[in-house]
Amino acid sequence: MTKMLEGRIAVVTGAAQGIGFAIAERLQADGARIAIADVDEGQLNRAADRLGAGDDRPLVCAGDLSRETVARDMIEATITRFGTIDILVNNAGGGIIQPFVDHTPESLRTTVDRNLWTAVWATFYALPEMRRKRYGRVVSVGADSVRNGLWNHAGYNAAKGGVHALTTGLAREFALEGITFNVVAPCIVNTERVRAAVAQAPEAVKKYIDVVPMGRPAEMAEVASMVAYLSTGEASFVTGQVISVNGGSAML
Numbered sequence: 540m541t542k543m544l545e546g547r548i549a550v551v552t553g554a555a556q557g558i559g560f561a562i563a564e565r566l567q568a569d570g571a572r573i574a575i576a577d578v579d580e581g582q583l584n585r586a587a588d589r590l591g592a593g594d595d596r597p598l599v600c601a602g603d604l605s606r607e608t609v610a611r612d613m614i615e616a617t618i619t620r621f622g623t624i625d626i627l628v629n630n631a632g633g634g635i636i637q638p639f640v641d642h643t644p645e646s647l648r649t650t651v652d653r654n655l656w657t658a659v660w661a662t663f664y665a666l667p668e669m670r671r672k673r674y675g676r677v678v679s680v681g682a683d684s685v686r687n688g689l690w691n692h693a694g695y696n697a698a699k700g701g702v703h704a705l706t707t708g709l710a711r712e713f714a715l716e717g718i719t720f721n722v723v724a725p726c727i728v729n730t731e732r733v734r735a736a737v738a739q740a741p742e743a744v745k746k747y748i749d750v751v752p753m754g755r756p757a758e759m760a761e762v763a764s765m766v767a768y769l770s771t772g773e774a775s776f777v778t779g780q781v782i783s784v785n786g787g788s789a790m791l
């Protein structure tokens with residue numbers, strides 16, 4: 540049987556570890572050829588080694604994607620290596636989760652840079668090729684906390700809310716050009732970082748799990764699975780959506 544993403548070219552940002560790595564693994568397993576990008580070059584190369592060797596090793600694009608030129612170079616390198624780009628997964632990000640008044644100007648700027656500017660620039664530079672071929676799937680990893688206003692998430696939600704808004708705007712703008720834009724919005728996810736946080740301060744993390752009716756964090760593979768579906772041709776009539784993978788913590 541043909542794999543769902545056979546012949547497709549995908550870029551996954553923030554793929555050195557965590558959810559991004561799980562997404563890269565899943566898209567590759569579904570048949571896509573992939574480029575992975577991250578600011579953490581050492582970890583990114585280790586991730587690429589784990590994903591494959593020789594021709595199966597992903598293209599590696601290291602750098603800070605909140606910088607316009609880095610995002611542009613990532614897209615150009617992908618097109619040079621594979622000839623095109625079909626799928627962009629804007630996963631790079633991560634929260635500085637704390638009360639808004641405890642933020643510094645620097646931590647707020649970093650939060651927006653990591654989560655919003657990375658998605659804006661990567662999308663901006665991927666669009667010309669997607670428009671040329673009149674096909675594209677842009678899937679961004681947002682956050683369920685934008686919907687339920689989770690404690691200590693205001694700064695992070697400001698950035699992720701921007702990603703959600705970018706998605707709805709672009710979905711309308713390109714609705715007639717074969718390009719879809721969607722957000723996958725997880726609740727707390729069982730990543731290495733979250734496991735470390737639980738080990739360090741279980742009470743601080745508990746309240747983020749207590750809001751989940753299913754009573755546990757999402758698994759990375761559960762997030763990757765939704766991203767994979769939205770990346771396929773099958774999801775042709777799904778655009779402008781924020782789809783939560785959240786065990787019911789925000790409904791509708």
Ligand SMILES: NC(=O)c1ccc[n+]([C@@H]2O[C@H](COP(=O)([O-])OP(=O)(O)OC[C@H]3O[C@@H](n4cnc5c(N)ncnc54)[C@H](O)[C@@H]3O)[C@@H](O)[C@H]2O)c1
Nearest residue numbers: 553555557558577578603604605630631632633653727728
């Ligand atoms: N873990 C959770 O509970 C959770 C919940 C909701 C949403 N998310 C979102 O899921 C995505 C993945 O999170 P994760 O938990 O796997 O985090 P993570 O920190 O393990 O991975 C994020 C990756 O993005 C990279 N990155 C950050 N800023 C970058 C930049 N400017 N340029 C290039 N790469 C950059 C990091 O180096 C890192 O490898 C993030 O967007 C995060 O906000 C996570």
